[in-house]
Amino acid sequence: MNAHVHSGGDAPVPFDDRGLAYGDGLFETVLVRDGAPLLWEAHLARLQAGLERLGIPTPGREIFDALPAHGVGCGLMILKLLMTRGSGGRGYQLPENMQPRLRWRMTPFTPQADRWQTGVTVRSCHWRLPRQRALAGLKHLNRLDNVMARQEWTDPAIAEGLLCDTEGLLIEATAMNLAWFDREQRCWMTPRLHHCGVAGTLRQALLEAGVLTEIEASPEALANAEAGCVFNSVQGVWPIEQWVSEQQSDTPPLRRTWHLEEQPVREAVKRLQVPAHALLGYPVQ
Structure with a gap:
């Protein structure tokens, strides 16, 4: 009404x-x-x-x-x-x-255009997103989970934090959606958001265009991917250059690096960045 x-x-x-x-x-x-x-x-x-x-x-x-x-x-x-x-x-x-x-x-607004080419460092967050199917996908005002996750780091070199749900499945970044290029399927995957997370508008457009495929996946899927990106309808697509998974104990953090200058990684990123930036009027670096 x-x-x-x-x-x-x-x-x-x-x-x-x-x-x-x-x-x-x-x-x-x-x-x-x-x-x-x-x-x-x-x-x-x-x-x-x-x-x-x-x-x-x-x-x-x-x-x-x-x-x-x-x-x-x-x-x-x-x-x-x-x-x-x-x-x-x-x-x-x-x-x-x-x-x-x-x-x-x-x-x-001025986008952080340098990140389109040089990529970003992201980290895994310890905070977990609770499952609530009735609110999944919505951009509601209850964002305390994102606030709690974002306060886990202050290092300006880290651009985003990756969030899992309480079952350990990948969901999103604190303010962006997440995608990775699967080596075997040769396509871009993004977490299914049936239980929690924000269904971004750029994500939805790329799903409808067949650029992205939804899947339930653990962090191992990203660790084994040929490339990874975080993205939204404001900043566009940021390739992930390094992923840091900090441990709870005194053990050193785990790191995964994607060399963006290498052709397979660069070509994979373009397969996502080109259609995404066309929707936003942004160039591809």
Whole structure:
């Protein structure tokens, strides 16, 4: 059902907002190029699916379609949308008359383009993602697992942390999706997100294009891969140059290095980076 929405741009939210109090809401982070939102239909589809899953009334689409135009003539921008259930209800009880609250902000953006070519170092996180099938794939406001995982390192040389679920299966990075090039299948694999994780919009587009294949896999799949990448709809595709798996004890960390200058690795990365960057308007290095 459509709903009356309190839309206030970057205005403050009241103390009793349910998104602030309980994480009761969703968000989207959209790359906007000269007023044109990229992967816009995928972002709106994920938001719509999340609103339906949480039982939050759906605003009219015209409210969202008007927002990217604020970036016309501004080059590359990031549009962040925050959608909460609004205020009201006693404790966790839902308000009888829900009036969702929309907040948004548009900010200039410059991608970390050097990482497209030189690659990044990632590490394995000790934190594990709990399984909750009902919330799997959604970009909801409850991101404490990501916060807890991200605080495991402060080394600026490490770009991302890789997360497994409580069953030890690969899921994603703290702020990006994950993929690896399987030596035997000769294709790019990405973790299946039936139990947890965020179903990224770039990931979804690449799945629909047949570039990625979903699979349940342990970290050994990445360790044996010909190449690996982390990616999202804002930064594009970062090849993994080194993967560090730190141990709980005094034993040295495990490391796996991919030499990005080697032709098999370089060609594998291009098979993912070319179609992904075409969707975002980014060059391939």
